[in-house]
Amino acid sequence: MSDPSDYRLEDQIGFKLRLANQKHLEVFSRLMPDVTPTQFAVLAKLKETGSISQNHLGRLVGMDAATTKGVVDRLKRKGFVLSTQSQKDLRRLDISLTPEGRAFTTKTIENALHISAHTAANLSSRELDRLLDLLDKL
Numbered sequence: 001m002s003d004p005s006d007y008r009l010e011d012q013i014g015f016k017l018r019l020a021n022q023k024h025l026e027v028f029s030r031l032m033p034d035v036t037p038t039q040f041a042v043l044a045k046l047k048e049t050g051s052i053s054q055n056h057l058g059r060l061v062g063m064d065a066a067t068t069k070g071v072v073d074r075l076k077r078k079g080f081v082l083s084t085q086s087q088k089d090l091r092r093l094d095i096s097l098t099p100e101g102r103a104f105t106t107k108t109i110e111n112a113l114h115i116s117a118h119t120a121a122n123l124s125s126r127e128l129d130r131l132l133d134l135l136d137k138l
Helices: 013-031 037-049 054-060 065-077 099-119 125-137
Strands: 081-085 093-097
Touching: 013 037, 013 099, 037 054, 037 065, 037 081, 037 093, 037 099, 054 065, 054 093, 065 081, 093 099
Parallel strands: none
Antiparallel strands: 081 093
């Protein structure tokens, strides 16, 4: 453990992660103003998986149940997703993309790729691969 007298905020991992996230969010809001990053994560995962339980969807995108419900509710109001009672388990809600949600997600995937590229613009491809590997370890 480091000496507390050597503590500098600018050297802390949480601080650096927050600054990187702020940069990413600024780029995201400029290039994709119709949804938040969290909403887009849900849309992209649904495009990848198809219909899936709300609980499992939340786990796949790293959100707790309450946050997942709020995001799904907002996406339902936008007409991008729908929820239906599972035929296999009546206690479960299955979430899927509407045709509008699928079209929006397909159309904005390219923006998402630009956002990621812009966020990592100062890194070489090797540095980016290393950063992603290191983040996976956290």
